[in-house]
Amino acid sequence: MKPIGHSPDPDDLVSRLGRWSAGRGPLYLLLAARLRRLVDEGALPPGTLLPPDRRLAKALAVGRTTVVAAYDTLRQEGRLVRRQGSGTRVARAALAPEGRRTGETSRAGETPRTGEAPRVTETSNPLFLHLLEAPDDVILLSCAAPVEPPPELAAAYRSLVLPGGDLGYHPAGLGVLREAVAARYAERGVPTGPGQVLVTTGAQQGLSLLARLLLAPGDGVLVEAPTYPGALDLFREAAAVPLPVAVGPGGLDVAEAVRVMERHRPALAYVVARFQNPTGTVLPPLAGRRLVEAANALGVPLVDDEVLGDLAFGTAREPRPLSAYGEVIAVGSLSKVVWGGLRIGWVRGPASLIARLARLKALHDLGCDVPSQLVAARLLADFAPVRAARLHTLRAGHAHLRAELARLLPSWSCAPATGGQTLWVRLPGGDGVSFAQVALRHGVAVLPGATTDALGGSVRHLRLHFLLPLDVLTEAVRRLAAAWTEYAPAPGAESGTEPDGQWGANPDAEPGASLQGITL
16 A cells, blocks of 8 residues: 555545444544554555644544544554654554655655656545445445446346457457447447447546556646546546646536646646536536637647436437537446446547557556457447436436435535436535544445545535435435534534635535425
8 A cells, every 4th residue: 555645634544544433342443443554554654744633533523532542542552653742653663565665756766856746556535445445334325336237237148149269358349349339429429430449447447548648747637626536546646737627507617727728738638528527517518619629729638528428317408428529538438327347438539549548458458358348239239228227217316315315404405416326415514524524423425525626625515426225315314414413513613615616615606505495
């Protein structure tokens, strides 16, 4: 595990702690156990200065005595040293894995250049860390993906016939699947040939390959604020510098995005145009056209994350993909319509770029799993019923979650979604990071808005998904209500601020009305 840093920020440390409070026993022992693991794994190397008692207690939403007792437990074990005036540090005697010494750079002999963002080699994002935890009774409202595969997926595997005379190595993807994906784009008014499609292990690998190919340390990346945190992780891994542009009720502030591209000429621009993750907004067609034309004119590669693009709730004509307006690199997958366990995604772009990505992908895995690709091609051949069934489930979950929030948490506010799989909820006070800690102790994991926002805003927001069975959603909201009763700040108390132009920056400009009196 990569060291957190010589003096970790409390919020970063909180992220690494994961579901530390979800076990049984006194909180101070649970906290001590997770800190012990971080020390022993080398994530907190010898000499690391830990946050002061009060600051960490505030970030964890616990009493100061809980942190003091946890620190003292590890001090008695010889893992921490506590001295008046010099704070709490990891003891020099604490072991760190080979190659993870204090002050070591992320690559042997590599020194960060001036202006280069810190390089990270592993995630500290709660979105992924929750998936790495052992199963427990915590309800995950943080990781948004279908909870079970559709029957069509199992049927496709049962009727699978493997090809003969084939080595099984296809770095760019099986021809039959590349043709099926290309046909999907053509149906949506975007003429595409198989040579413009790269098959990937989910959309996340597609984004990873693009980051590796197009970004160098210190390069600028235009991102939405807030945005998909998994993409932020990849850009940090590349040591790129985020150039955040605020998202409002109408989607990305395109005028500001154009100014940022003109001023900084970023190496990449990353957007989620349809059912934006996490806000759920849809970029209007005229704004989308302007964004694409500006990026093309300035020579900025524009990546549109289309993973949620098929999840429109309404019956009206769906908005056109950005790739209909010009040269756009589109990233998609079957994880949200079919199942996350079917690790099939793709990148659609110029044939020359796809050829370079295929050569890069060959370095890593020589191609995706052939049976899964054959199954994906079969599903795409008759995709409408699978998609319709998923949308039916999503609509029901959306209505149910909003109804339960209105019933048990009427002071929370959010706008109804027009597609996608999440609600962007604004708390009336406090901040999402500390509330998420209280929610964990009540058995539900949520994604704080601050973890999605490179501008440092969205602190009073949570992203909640509605993919779980209705009875589980009911129980999840009951637990959230109990957590809020424990956490709710005193009337008039405001512990988080957000920059102008952000969702929730001005309570009078809140995009969603209070859940009281809403029509579902």
